Amino acid sequence: MELGPCKCTTGASWAVSFLLAAALLSNAPSTTDASMLKAPTANTASNSSDRQVLLSFKSLITKDPSGALTSWGNRSLHHCRWQEGEIPSELGSLQCLELLNLYNNNLTGSIPSYIGNLKNLILIDISDNGLTGSIPPEIGNLQNLQFMDFGKNKLSGSIPASLGNLFSLNWLDLGNNSLVGTIPPSLGGLPYLSTFILARNKLVGNIPPSLGNLSSLTELNFARNYLTGIIPHSLGNIYGLHSLRLTENMLTGTIPSSLGKLINLVYIGLQFNNLIGEIPLLLFNLSSLQKLDLQNNKLSGSLQNYFGDKFPLLQGLALNDNKFHGPIPLSLSNCSMLELIQLDKHLAILNNEVGGNIPEGIGRLSNLMALYMGPNLLTGSIPASLGKLSKLNVISLAQNRLSGEIPPTLGNLTQLSELYLSMNAFTGEIPSALGKCPLGVLALAYNKLSGNIPKEIFSSSRLRSISLLSNMLVGPMPSELGLLKNLQGLDFSQNKLTGEIPISIGGCQSLEFLLVSQNFLHGSIPSTMNKLTGLQELDLSSNNISGIIPVFLGSFIGLTYLNLSFNNLIGEVPDDGIFRNATAFSIVGNVGLCGGIPVLSLPSCTNQQAREHKFPKLAVAMSVSITCLFLVIGIGLISVLCKKHKSSSGPTSTRAVRNQLPRVSYTELSMGTNGFSSSNLIGEGRFGSVYKANMSFDQYSVVAVKVLKLQERGASHSFLAECEALRYLRHRNLVKILTACSSIDPRGHDFKALIFEYLPNGSLEKWLHTHIDEQSDQSVLNIYQKLSIATDVGSAVEYLHDYKPVPIVHCDLKPSNILLDSDMMAHVGDFGLARFTNQGDNNASQVSSSWAAFRGTIGYAAPEYGIGNEVTTSGDVYSYGIILLEMFTGRRPTEQNFEENTNLHRFVEEALPDSVEDVVDQNLILPREDTEMDHNTLLNKEAALACITSILRVGILCSKQLPTERVQIRDAVIELHKIKEKFFP
Known part of the structure; x- marks a missing residue:
């Protein structure tokens, strides 16, 4: 047989392909034990043409570091490491x-169909390459094949049913590819198959019951x-x-009991x-079971029914994210080999309601x-006996109703x-004994812990994160904080800390995150913080910090959030780095500040203020002297000043925020909107x-102007509420307010307007309910786009609900209030x-009856x-x-064609899970023919x-009739992210 001329050169890909296939000859395959392969049954007489092919291949090899070519008589091709090429x-x-x-x-390339001609093949391993295309059905002709590994490639197409003819096969690995279609039932007829791997593909359909015939499967x-x-x-027949x-x-x-x-x-x-x-009780008879992972399902039942004296070898138990209830069974402590217990729920959607005490056992x-x-x-x-578990690496008991003190015995966990x-509701002091643990993460936030922060807990050089918030x-x-060279995050906010x-x-x-807001700290910002060049977020707000704003904060390249508001800072505001972006930092409530970028609208610094900024120590000393000099006079005026401050503190802070925003006049807005022409109208509420206003405004050439209808009852309240809510809010999924205008129009009437960033793709309402035949260049949103928009909106609402010091309730979420930018990112407006509002505080929610009447839009409220x-x-x-x-x-929630006593929630709930196709938007499952390739x-x-069903389940859980049944x-949002990662990895 002639191979034809070939030159083994670096640039010749066809020659390299020969080398790949000819890299050759060893006594046994390296990826499997030869003892698992049966003796070949085919005729193994020498074949002169085979010999000629092998010798020709051998002549192409320039390197043979393993000596694989010294014995070619075993008629095998062994792997060698080459750069690239195809199977020749x-x-x-x-x-x-x-x-x-x-x-x-x-x-690279595809698997050639002629491999089906190699009737004597016992083993074929082409795993961990970059092969594409489908699996040729001709491989089903290899009657002697015992080992087949095509894993870790880029194969597509379906699994050939002809693989069911490989009666000698005992290893089949097609995992880590992009195979589609169903699992052929014919694969259930392989009597010697022991390993069967199809993981990480895109297979659909049912698991064939015929696989129960694989009696040799392990x-x-x-x-x-x-x-x-x-x-x-x-x-359950695969014993x-x-x-x-x-x-x-x-x-x-x-879960079938037959298991x-x-x-x-x-x-x-x-x-x-x-x-x-x-969980079938029969599973608890499996005395050999070492790991049981059932997390993230909808399994239910009382944990008291399980465990008993079974599972003597159980090492890992994961039941989190289900619907189990009842107390933790005492018998769980009999599983002496356990290394991992997961009974938590990371999502309230799939809630476990495990209650009762943690057993001392x-x-x-x-x-x-x-x-x-x-x-x-x-x-x-927390049982003190936890301190006996010397191998414990992680304890996670967050978000329960645990109380009492944190046991000092945890300090024994080395x-x-x-x-x-x-x-939780832990009380007492933080045990100093925790300093004996090699902690990397210490999270004790949102409890009722008191006393001093023990210095001993900072003795662990491994500490990366400390959260003692609230x-x-x-x-x-x-x-001793200064000893923590590896500390990345520190949150001491909302406590009663004092000192400097x-x-x-x-x-x-x-350090990347330093958050110590809402304490009673005083003194100046220490100059040693100039070494914290990796800071990303710094929050010192609502303390009694004095002195100047250090200029070095402007040199921190990674600093994206800085909150120094409501302190006693004085002097000039720097204008470098983060101080150039008015939306990235807050300094309100510091009446002694001056200068800064123009958008802050602070007064110019006097010579005295400039000197204070340049010579801070002298300024502080002078300030102290003056304070002492006038102390006696000040005491006599305390009561008067307090009353005056109390009556004016609110408006002052409001004015401070307003003065930081750029000014815009009625005339400018009128010109930008062509006299508030209907041709510029983009929405009405x-x-x-x-x-839409065409005007030069800061870095924007087009803005959106919301003109209040002051004749409408509640419009003035709406203006004030929107100003108040947007004073400090900063989130990428919120509509960005640029400034406000409160003026008089040419007829002498009051005029109030809000100016926002213009978002060119309009409202979600338009995208959801504009019919295709009414659209011009606007396309239909696909699943991926809608899921992305949903997660954007959820992230914005989560930010509002987690806002400190008190949550913010939007009260009017609906598609028309969700706007899309040029990248189709959603912004809530x-x-x-x-x-x-303060959740759980009745007094915090009370408002006037006229204002309380407005609580949203019918269908969404x-x-x-x-x-x-x-x-x-x-x-x-x-x-x-x-x-x-x-x-x-x-479907809109206000549609008239819902049957009596049915709304959108019940309409969808009744269709889950078997009739989803009847209620889903058909554009999502039957894309238009002219739709371009997309997600x-x-x-x-x-x-x-399946993807839409998972999303609709989240919608159902959010829109339950009773507030207590709804998820957080x-x-x-976490569940939607998981859905997105699963279907669009």
């Missing part, structure tokens, strides 16, 4: 070839596909199965599916390395690196009309009904508002849920329906 056609002539091992060679791995339907009961991995699919139904017969099971992974019902789990039990409904205290106890801690910030910021803070040179209830953050969650349902069904086309119909907005 000459391989199809090697009729006696038994072992083809070309893994990890940067191979490993089944179908994780990370789009498989649907139930787990077949027939899998030798050791590992079952069906993770991250869309499987439904219950309880698989007495050799070591690992069960069914997490991230839609399984329901209780948990201290018997001597092998436990990680304990995750929050959020749940756990009560009582391997504890992460401690999460936030959002407690009742007193005393100074310990100077320690100068040792300069030692924390890895209850309290105002929005116009219209804060005319927005409210500040929460049902409890209709009976006069006060506004809460759960009302916004309801509106958000309705928007989600509207976006993915195309929507990456999902086939079944995957698209942060949980909804």
Whole structure:
């Protein structure tokens, strides 16, 4: 046989392809034990043409570091490392070839169909390359094939049913590709198959019940596909199965009790599916089981029904993100081999309601390395016996109802690196014994801890993050902070700390987040902070900090958020770095400041103020002297000044904010909107009309102007509410306010307007409900775009609800108040009904009856508002849920064609999960023929329906009738992000 002329040169890709295939000859494949392969049954007589091909291949090899070519008589091709190339056609002539091992060679191109001619092949391993195209059906002709590994390539197309003819096969790995279609039932006829891997593909459909016939199977791995339907009961017939991995699919139904017969099971992974019902009790007879992962399903039942004296070898237990309830069973402490317990819920959507106390017997789990039990409904205290678990690395009990003191015995955990106890009701002092732990993360936020911050906890050089937010801690910030060279985040906000910021803070040179707002700190900002050049966020607001603003803050390149408001700072405001961006920093409430960029509208600095800025120590000394000199006089005026300050503090702060904004006149707005012409009108609401204005305004050439309809009842309140709500808000998914105008029009009438950033793609309302035949160049939003918009809106609402010092409730979420910029990023606007509120504080929610009447828009407003209830953050969650349902069904909540006693929520809820196709927006599953290739086309119909079903479930959970049944907005956003990552990775 002639190979033809070939030159082995670096630039000749065709020659390299020969080298790849000819890199050759070894006694056994490196990726599998030769003992697992049966003796070949085909005739192995020498073939002169084969010999000639091998010798020709050998002549092309310039390097043979492993000596693989010294013995070619085994009729095998072994892998060698080459740069690139394809599988050459000459391989199809090697009729006696038994072992083809070309893994990890940067191979490209497709798998040639003529490989099906190599009737004597026992092993073929072409894994970990860059092969594309489909799997040729001709491979089904290889009757002697025992080992087949095509994993970690870029293969597409469906799995050939002809693979069911490979009766000698005992290893099949097609994982980590892009295979589509269903799993052929014919694969259930492979009697010797022991390892079956299809993970990380795009397979759909059901798991064939015929796979229950794979009597030799020990490993089944179908994780990370789009498989649907139930787990077949027939899998309980595979008695030798050791590992079952069906993770991250869309499987439904219950866990079949037949799995309880698989007495050799070591690992069960069914997490991230839609399984329901209780865990079959037969599973708890599996004495060999080491890891059970059922997290992120909809499983239910009482934990008291489980565990008993079973699972003697259990090392990992993950039941989080389900619907389990009841107390933690005492018998759990019998699982002495446990290394990991996860009973937490990361999302309130898939809530576990595990309650009761943490059993004291948990201290018997001597092998436990990680304990995750929050959020749940756990009560009582932390058992002191936890301090006996010497192998513990992580304790997470956050977001429960735990109380009492943090046990000092936790200081015995010499391997504890992460401690999460936030959002409970712990009291007492922080145990100094925690300083004995090699902590990297210490999270104790939102408790009722008191006393001083013990300096001992800063003895761990590994500390990366400390959060003591919202407690009742007193005393100074310990100077030992400066020892934490690796500290990245520190949050001491909302406590009662006193003293000065320690100068040792300069030692924390890895610090990125320093948040100490709402304390009683005094003194100046220490000059040693000039070493914190990696700072990204600095919040010193609402303290008693005095002195000047250090100019070095302007040199911090990474600083994106700076809040120095409501202190006693004086002198000139720097104009470098972050101080050039008025939206990135806040200095309101510091009456002694001057200068800065023009947009701040601060008074010019006098010579005295300039000297104070230049010579701060002298200025401070002079200030102290003057204060002492007039102290006696000041005491006599305290009462008068207090009354005056109390009556004027609100307007003053409002004026301070207003003075920082650029000024704009009625005339300028009128000219920019062509006399408020209807041709410039882009939207109209209850309290105002929005116009497009062409005018030079700061860096904007086009802006949006909202003119208030002051004759409408509540319009003035709306103007004030919107100004108040937008004073400090900064988020990329909120409409950016540029300034406000309060003036008189030419007829002598009051005129009020708000000027916003112009967003060219208009409102979400227009995109959802403009019919295709009415559109010009506007296209239909696809699934990916709608999901991205939904997460944008959710992120904005989450920011409002988490706003400190008190949450903000938008009160009028609807598609017309969601605007899209040129990149289709969503921005929430219209804060005319927005409210500040303290959740759980009845007094904080009270407003005038006339203003309380405005609580949103029919169809989107929460049902409890209709009976006069006060506004809460759960009302916004309801509106958000309705928007989600509207976006993915195309149905307005106010449609008249809903049946009696039916609304959009019930309409969708009744269709889940079996009739989703009947209610979904058909444009999302049947894209128009003229639609360009985009994210929507990456999902086939079944995957698209599965994705939308998951989103609609979030909408249903947000729009429950009762506020207490709705999820938190942060949980909804997290769930949407998970959906996005799953379907659009």
